[in-house]
Amino acid sequence: MNELTITTPDDWHLHLRDGDILKETVAATARCFRRAIVMPNLVPPVTTTQLAEEYKARILDARPPGSDFEPLMTLYLTNDTRIEDIREAREAGIVAAKLYPAGATTNSDAAVSALESLYPVFAEMAEQGMLLLVHGEVTAAEIDIFDREKVFIDRHLSDIVRQFPDLKVVLEHITTRDAVEFVSAASENVAATITPQHLMLNRNDLLVGGIRPHNYCLPVLKRNTHQQALRDAVASGSVKFFLGTDSAPHEQHRKESACGCAGCYSAWSALELYAQVFEELNVLDKLEGFASHYGADFYGLPRNKGTVTLVREPWQIPEQLTLPNGNPIVPFQAGTMVNWQVK
């Protein structure tokens, strides 16, 4: 097969950041995705409907001419989020709220430290049909970083899902066999997104032969058996697993640093990299469901009307891009060849 046409995909987990960089990040995503779930971990975080609406306006302003890209906004949960905040957000068309355990990842210092105290908020979200999106890692110092996802599932997520069977929950950017098994066994109200990096790489790609900061993201890459479980999950064609790139740009000097930031800037090649993985797995016929159908269905949104075509024309991901502020950024998989290209 040399050409593959699929329903226009959506990205169900994306960081666009804010300010000048929107010109870069919005264009990169809008080149092939029609909608994206925009993560709220700005500084300060997007904790209110008003902040979300103002952020949305800045994203729309940054769209390339003629683009019909639609940002789907999310609310950042804190210890102070109230039931009224959820009602107001829902009325304004905000589709989901995001749970970051405090300190778990980039810009999560303002986030939730006492999870159970948010249960009334979760009840209201279930009532309003608002989705709960979860960065599923505990942050307790004594828990090894490679175990943080599994421990979050055991200590917190199992209980949330049990207490709120009507709440739609997306476990974001899953990295372990444990997460695949948990989501597979849960009700139809529980799903997960999977990134290109967690399908393509394991922790050897981070640590063998020198440390590779551009492969560092959170949750951190796991051992190859976990990677294989993620690959099996997408190859199964289960509707519970769908596309979320977690494209998360950080300037080059912030990645290549003594204390490097977590996040891979994958927007320029994500769809093509997913296609490559699905081809390796011999399931290119399952790419459309994963990229374009299951996420929209889970969110209760219409599937897109248009199509995008991928052609087999190998190209090289640039070594470096220049941001609108003049600073360099290194895209995910910089310098490598990709078989597929969006026409």
Ligand SMILES: NC(=O)N[C@@H](CC(=O)O)C(=O)O
């Ligand atoms: N995935 C990452 O490694 N980083 C994300 C935050 C997140 O999604 O956890 C970021 O905002 O940089």
Ligand SMILES: [Zn+2]
């Ligand atoms: Zn996250």
Ligand SMILES: [Zn+2]
């Ligand atoms: Zn993310």
